[in-house]
Amino acid sequence: MGIVDKSKKLINLFDKDLASRRKIEMKKSDILIVGGSAAGIVVGMTARQYYKDAKITLVRKEEQVCVPCAIPYIFGTLGSTDKDVIPDAILSKNGIELVVDEVQSIDRDKKTVATSRGETIGFDKLVLATGASPIVPPIPGIDLDNVFVVNKDIDYLNALLKSLNKVKDVVVIGGGFIGVEFADEFKKRGLNVSIVELLPHCLQLVFDEEFCIRAEKRLSEIGVNVMTNNRADRIVGDKKAEAVELSSGEKLKCDMVLLGIGVTPNTKLAKEAGLKIGEKRGIWVDPYMRTSDENIFAAGDCAEKTSFFTKKPSGLRLASIATWEARIAGANLSQLRKKQEGVIGVWSTIVRDLAMGGAGMTEKIAKDAGFDLFIGRATTVDKHPGGMPGAAEMNVKLIFEKKTERILGGEISGGSTTAEATNILAAFIKARSKVDEIVTFQMGTHPALTASPIVYPIVRAAEDAMTKL
Amino acid sequence: MGIVDKSKKLINLFDKDLASRRKIEMKKSDILIVGGSAAGIVVGMTARQYYKDAKITLVRKEEQVCVPCAIPYIFGTLGSTDKDVIPDAILSKNGIELVVDEVQSIDRDKKTVATSRGETIGFDKLVLATGASPIVPPIPGIDLDNVFVVNKDIDYLNALLKSLNKVKDVVVIGGGFIGVEFADEFKKRGLNVSIVELLPHCLQLVFDEEFCIRAEKRLSEIGVNVMTNNRADRIVGDKKAEAVELSSGEKLKCDMVLLGIGVTPNTKLAKEAGLKIGEKRGIWVDPYMRTSDENIFAAGDCAEKTSFFTKKPSGLRLASIATWEARIAGANLSQLRKKQEGVIGVWSTIVRDLAMGGAGMTEKIAKDAGFDLFIGRATTVDKHPGGMPGAAEMNVKLIFEKKTERILGGEISGGSTTAEATNILAAFIKARSKVDEIVTFQMGTHPALTASPIVYPIVRAAEDAMTKL
Numbered sequence: 001m002g003i004v005d006k007s008k009k010l011i012n013l014f015d016k017d018l019a020s021r022r023k024i025e026m027k028k029s030d031i032l033i034v035g036g037s038a039a040g041i042v043v044g045m046t047a048r049q050y051y052k053d054a055k056i057t058l059v060r061k062e063e064q065v066c067v068p069c070a071i072p073y074i075f076g077t078l079g080s081t082d083k084d085v086i087p088d089a090i091l092s093k094n095g096i097e098l099v100v101d102e103v104q105s106i107d108r109d110k111k112t113v114a115t116s117r118g119e120t121i122g123f124d125k126l127v128l129a130t131g132a133s134p135i136v137p138p139i140p141g142i143d144l145d146n147v148f149v150v151n152k153d154i155d156y157l158n159a160l161l162k163s164l165n166k167v168k169d170v171v172v173i174g175g176g177f178i179g180v181e182f183a184d185e186f187k188k189r190g191l192n193v194s195i196v197e198l199l200p201h202c203l204q205l206v207f208d209e210e211f212c213i214r215a216e217k218r219l220s221e222i223g224v225n226v227m228t229n230n231r232a233d234r235i236v237g238d239k240k241a242e243a244v245e246l247s248s249g250e251k252l253k254c255d256m257v258l259l260g261i262g263v264t265p266n267t268k269l270a271k272e273a274g275l276k277i278g279e280k281r282g283i284w285v286d287p288y289m290r291t292s293d294e295n296i297f298a299a300g301d302c303a304e305k306t307s308f309f310t311k312k313p314s315g316l317r318l319a320s321i322a323t324w325e326a327r328i329a330g331a332n333l334s335q336l337r338k339k340q341e342g343v344i345g346v347w348s349t350i351v352r353d354l355a356m357g358g359a360g361m362t363e364k365i366a367k368d369a370g371f372d373l374f375i376g377r378a379t380t381v382d383k384h385p386g387g388m389p390g391a392a393e394m395n396v397k398l399i400f401e402k403k404t405e406r407i408l409g410g411e412i413s414g415g416s417t418t419a420e421a422t423n424i425l426a427a428f429i430k431a432r433s434k435v436d437e438i439v440t441f442q443m444g445t446h447p448a449l450t451a452s453p454i455v456y457p458i459v460r461a462a463e464d465a466m467t468k469l
Numbered sequence: 470m471g472i473v474d475k476s477k478k479l480i481n482l483f484d485k486d487l488a489s490r491r492k493i494e495m496k497k498s499d500i501l502i503v504g505g506s507a508a509g510i511v512v513g514m515t516a517r518q519y520y521k522d523a524k525i526t527l528v529r530k531e532e533q534v535c536v537p538c539a540i541p542y543i544f545g546t547l548g549s550t551d552k553d554v555i556p557d558a559i560l561s562k563n564g565i566e567l568v569v570d571e572v573q574s575i576d577r578d579k580k581t582v583a584t585s586r587g588e589t590i591g592f593d594k595l596v597l598a599t600g601a602s603p604i605v606p607p608i609p610g611i612d613l614d615n616v617f618v619v620n621k622d623i624d625y626l627n628a629l630l631k632s633l634n635k636v637k638d639v640v641v642i643g644g645g646f647i648g649v650e651f652a653d654e655f656k657k658r659g660l661n662v663s664i665v666e667l668l669p670h671c672l673q674l675v676f677d678e679e680f681c682i683r684a685e686k687r688l689s690e691i692g693v694n695v696m697t698n699n700r701a702d703r704i705v706g707d708k709k710a711e712a713v714e715l716s717s718g719e720k721l722k723c724d725m726v727l728l729g730i731g732v733t734p735n736t737k738l739a740k741e742a743g744l745k746i747g748e749k750r751g752i753w754v755d756p757y758m759r760t761s762d763e764n765i766f767a768a769g770d771c772a773e774k775t776s777f778f779t780k781k782p783s784g785l786r787l788a789s790i791a792t793w794e795a796r797i798a799g800a801n802l803s804q805l806r807k808k809q810e811g812v813i814g815v816w817s818t819i820v821r822d823l824a825m826g827g828a829g830m831t832e833k834i835a836k837d838a839g840f841d842l843f844i845g846r847a848t849t850v851d852k853h854p855g856g857m858p859g860a861a862e863m864n865v866k867l868i869f870e871k872k873t874e875r876i877l878g879g880e881i882s883g884g885s886t887t888a889e890a891t892n893i894l895a896a897f898i899k900a901r902s903k904v905d906e907i908v909t910f911q912m913g914t915h916p917a918l919t920a921s922p923i924v925y926p927i928v929r930a931a932e933d934a935m936t937k938l
Contacts, residue, residue: 038922038923041923042922042923045923046932049932049935049936067853067854067916067921069853069914069915069916070853070854070857070916073857073916073917077857077858077917078854078856078857083854083856084854084856085854086854086923090923090924308911318913319914319922320911320912320913320914320922320925321911322922323922323923323925324909324910324911324922327908327909327928327932328909338905338908338909340909341909343911344911345911346911346912346913347913347915348913348914348915348918348919349915350915350917350918355915355917355918357913357915357918358913359913384536384538384539385536385539385547385552385553385554385555387547387552387553388539388542388546388547389546390885416859416885416886416918417885417886417888417889418918419886419913419914419915419918419919420886420889420890420892420893420918420919421889421892422913423889423890423893423912423913423919424889424892424893424895424896426893426910426911426912426913427893427896427897427900427902427910428896428900430900430906430910430911431896431897431899431900431902433896433900436807437899439796439807440793440796440797440807440809440810441793441895441896441899442777442789442790442793442812442813442814442815442895442899443789443815443892443895444787444789444815444816444817444826444827444828444888444891444892444895445538445788445789445817445888446538446816446817446818446819446824446826446888447536447538447539447542448542448546448819448824449817449819449824449826449885449887449888449889450817450888450889450892452536453507453511453788453789453791453792453793454507454510454511454514454555454559454792455559456789456792459796463515463518463796466518467518
């Protein structure tokens with residue numbers, strides 16, 4: 001019996017005494033979603049598609065939800081938090097009731113949640129989409145004023161935006177996506193910006209070294225001071241942050257510190273309800289996105305992920321992954337329809353005009369995982385002839401497994417088409433394409449929109465790889 | 470025994486008397502390619518990859534070869550033919566000898582060709598990449614001055630460019646890619662431009678009606694006079710073209726006429742050599758790109774094509790298809806390595822800032838071919854949030870077969886990422902992906918580079934299609 005049928009039955013029991021029913025019945029939803037960002041919204045949209053008549057409720061604690069990936073762009077390109085809001089129309093259009101409140105606990109036996117406003121909401125199926133929170137490292141001075149993390153909270157982000165007006169020198173701790181994108185945006189405001197990164201390179205967890213170096217070069221060209229192989233040991237200042245002391249002994253003067261060193265999944269609710277937690281600290285889920293309680297699903301940053309390639313736990317957390325999981329969770333709520341195959345991981349970023357994208361495993365990650373590899377590379381311009389306006393250099397690297405000849409990953413740097421070109425690689429990875437299938441890829445080309453078909457770089461990189469076989 | 474081994478043996482026979490050998494030996498190449506545009510070049514590059522030591526010769530009649538797809542852009546964006554030349558370095562870098570001459574005949578028994586300069590060149594394997602020529606319709610007035618077709622000949626194109634300086638009103642006959650792109654470029658020069666198209670819509674052979682209408686709207690907005698459902702009956706003028714008379718009775722004043730009504734494969738050489746010709750008038754080839762003579766291959770516009778979907782002859786002719794065929798032909802010259810699966814057909818075009826791409830079958834073509842279909846659509850902006858600079862509306866239409874639930878085609882209109890996004894569809898078509906595999910596509914997204922993951926339009930269109938199942 002589906003969710004819809006069940007709920008109809010429940011209502012029928014009470015039909016005889018509608019008045020008393022209204023009095024005694026607690027709020028109840030066929031599908032109850034906790035969390036209103038990418039995963040929560042898409043679970044709702046997907047559930048609506050499969051369960052036309054179900055009552056779907058989404059509880060979130062924020063009055064407004066910001067577009068999470070675009071948070072850096074509030075501080076330069078967009079200029080205000082207002083321009084980075086996900087419109088709630090997407091919920092109402094899908095018949096999803098919105099409750100602004102915070103879920104405090106789950107009663108798995110009674111199938112209810114309790115909220116901070118004292119409400120109890122019943123559910124048939126519960127979906128946890130509680131997201132992740134920025135890691136706040138325990139370094140001295142972390143509590144000083146003008147030390148910010150990237151909270152997905154509009155009031156907090158407004159405070160950060162306001163503070164920026166009085167700031168000249170910023171230290172960004174962490175050279176991942178967030179750090180690099182914030183640095184670029186801060187430069188657009190004319191600030192002095194340093195990035196402090198513990199690893200030898202910025203973006204090293206998601207790109208191979210040659211791509212990281214390309215990004216760092218572009219950062220330097222626009223005036224960002226990139227300090228890699230360096231640790232922020234202490235933030236010093238009298239009330240407000242005034243400098244960051246590094247492991248190298250250097251001291252970076254600043255008026256503001258921004259931390260972007262990663263996130264940790266929000267699992268308190270799940271833990272307290274006794275749900276199983278995974279090795280990477282996310283809420284454990286099966287391939288159908290069910291938690292250890294078959295009536296409770298999880299999706300997005302709060303959920304544990306498994307690698308498409310190794311079937312081992314994966315630490316990747318991206319909005320695109322969140323929506324993919326949400327599409328699977330949302331379809332499975334009362335009947336198992338979709339099984340996930342593990343996280344491929346596809347991302348892109350941009351430093352001013354240099355875009356970079358990656359799909360699947362980098363060479364380093366694949367090697368570390370024990371794969372025997374062969375690699376192909378190609379460089380060309382992304383329009384043809386090269387004199388077409390806006391032409392940018394495009395670099396493609398493809399990573400294949402020797403044993404199977406299948407693609408494990410790829411990285412692209414280039415212009416405005418980089419992210420969608422990377423998605424072509426994602427499609428190949430999903431299809432477990434062999435190198436030869438990429439050599440004979442039937443792509444389309446156009447002078448103003450792509451590289452020449454003669455040297456189309458994804459195909460050329462596959463051809464190059466074949467010479468290494 | 471491979472080509473390389475064979476040629477070594479041949480040379481060894483003569484080693485004892487090198488002097489006399491030089492005298493009597495005609496020019497001889499292991500691999501001889503006739504034609505120097507996209508297909509010819511890529512056959513050479515591919516052959517070099519597989520046959521490291523082979524002698525490869527390319528004979529072409531043009532001193533310089535232009536980038537074929539970018540010819541319209543010579544007349545506005547690029548401004549000169551110089552900027553639209555394929556550098557011959559791509560041949561020398563691959564150790565391909567270039568001979569500028571015209572092949573006049575093939576002697577299949579002797580395995581030689583004769584050229585217009587009186588040379589005889591021997592071959593082990595011959596590749597015909599002779600391209601296609603613009604169709605010149607037998608309408609009255611076609612021989613008047615200032616009536617041009619799109620010849621891939623730099624001198625001819627220079628003459629066209631020069632004539633444009635004295636021109637104010639142009640009539641473009643044919644509303645396909647060539648006609649639409651030329652019209653856009655002519656408008657950039659400030660000319661008055663009309664397009665005359667026989668069918669109800671421009672681009673109708675490659676896009677469904679709603680996309681054609683979108684393109685026509687953009688053409689009208691930039692001031693192009695679009696005359697569809699109309700035939701050019703006669704070009705009138707005293708020496709020079711002065712007007713075009715239409716089947717509707719209207720008369721379009723002009724100083725120049727440009728014809729872009731299609732191409733016909735160049736098969737004279739093949740026909741005279743007794744090679745089999747296909748139903749669509751191209752040189753017949755097997756799935757390995759061999760003609761009816763196993764020592765002669767054909768690739769590109771001159772070669773017959775078979776549909777990926779129906780396995781019937783296909784009339785598609787695109788540079789991207791040419792290079793794909795060339796990669797297959799080039800790999801198979803002395804050993805069959807790659808088998809082609811039929812032409813998918815992937816293309817893109819742009820009218821000012823509106824890009825459109827298509828992959829595989831349109832709804833109309835698929836219906837006409839007898840497929841039972843279900844369709845999905847999605848519209849969103851191609852960045853997120855929508856306030857990101859340069860955001861454009863993106864429309865995706867996906868076409869699936871009911872019986873198999875597999876994708877047959879897709880069309881996209883949007884901004885600068887349209888062509889690469891269309892290539893994602895091409896990858897799905899090649900992988901024969903089912904609708905559900907596209908719903909669970911793991912794409913990557915970025916605010917400045919793609920649509921939001923919540924509404925990523927390829928995924929959303931697949932979701933929409935599932936509701937029609």
